[in-house]
Amino acid sequence: MNKELENLDGLLAGAKKRKKLPRTPCLPDRECISEEVLESYLDHRSPPDMIERIESHLATCATCFDRMMILRAVREDDPVPVPQKLLNQARDLVPECRPNCLELVLGFAMETIHIIRNSGIILSPVPVMEAVRGDEQTELMRKTDYVEVKKPFGDVTVNVQVERVNSSYKLMVNALDTKTHMAPSNMRLILSSLGRELNSVDDCEAVFYIKLKKYLVKIIQEGHEIGTVSLDLRKED
Numbered sequence: 001m002n003k004e005l006e007n008l009d010g011l012l013a014g015a016k017k018r019k020k021l022p023r024t025p026c027l028p029d030r031e032c033i034s035e036e037v038l039e040s041y042l043d044h045r046s047p048p049d050m051i052e053r054i055e056s057h058l059a060t061c062a063t064c065f066d067r068m069m070i071l072r073a074v075r076e077d078d079p080v081p082v083p084q085k086l087l088n089q090a091r092d093l094v095p096e097c098r099p100n101c102l103e104l105v106l107g108f109a110m111e112t113i114h115i116i117r118n119s120g121i122i123l124s125p126v127p128v129m130e131a132v133r134g135d136e137q138t139e140l141m142r143k144t145d146y147v148e149v150k151k152p153f154g155d156v157t158v159n160v161q162v163e164r165v166n167s168s169y170k171l172m173v174n175a176l177d178t179k180t181h182m183a184p185s186n187m188r189l190i191l192s193s194l195g196r197e198l199n200s201v202d203d204c205e206a207v208f209y210i211k212l213k214k215y216l217v218k219i220i221q222e223g224h225e226i227g228t229v230s231l232d233l234r235k236e237d
Helices: 002-017 035-042 050-062 062-076 084-094
Strands: 101-109 112-118 122-124 125-129 139-140 146-153 156-165 168-177 187-195 196-201 205-210 213-220 225-237
Touching: 035 050, 035 062, 050 062, 101 146, 101 156, 101 213, 112 146, 122 139, 146 225, 156 213, 156 225, 168 213, 168 225, 196 205
Parallel strands: 101 225
Antiparallel strands: 101 112, 122 146, 125 139, 146 156, 156 168, 168 205, 187 196, 187 213, 213 225
């Protein structure tokens, strides 16, 4: 492990000395390193045959190098200046979790789903209370293959269900008028990822088949956005 840390520190030190070398943003025909790969690299979990490829990419790609430096600084609580352009891109890709935003982060491992972060009301799985240190209790979430949460957006309550179906994932969104308990009229549900619209339904309920990545669902009523659902699906080891 010490040798791996020395290699990483050596890469960073060498990169700082080579500031004048031409590191450019990734070109459209050249694939950047994913966040999962960067995380594995920083955790020293990358396969040996991948390390050289990753370090070669970081040495020439300013975008991935900046992302890696930020991830490393966050882990070590060592603040580094973040390029404004990168901050702007992050704000565009990750919506702020406001009162009219339901944030749901799920981890998938084998046949189960784990709720990592959530800002709504959990309907499933049912919380399990387990005793810890005598009379103290802590709330632990039971792992399941199905998760359902809800959150009110004004007079409309939105239910979000995520289910694992074999090797795919099903997202179900349903809107209900809180006062009348009826289906609200003039609703539109828009599914997008990384700023690109993937699908839309002119109805108060929709079913989307998705992959393990980040999504945003816009809840539109009578032409106005009343709320959003930020969904992040991650693969766990």
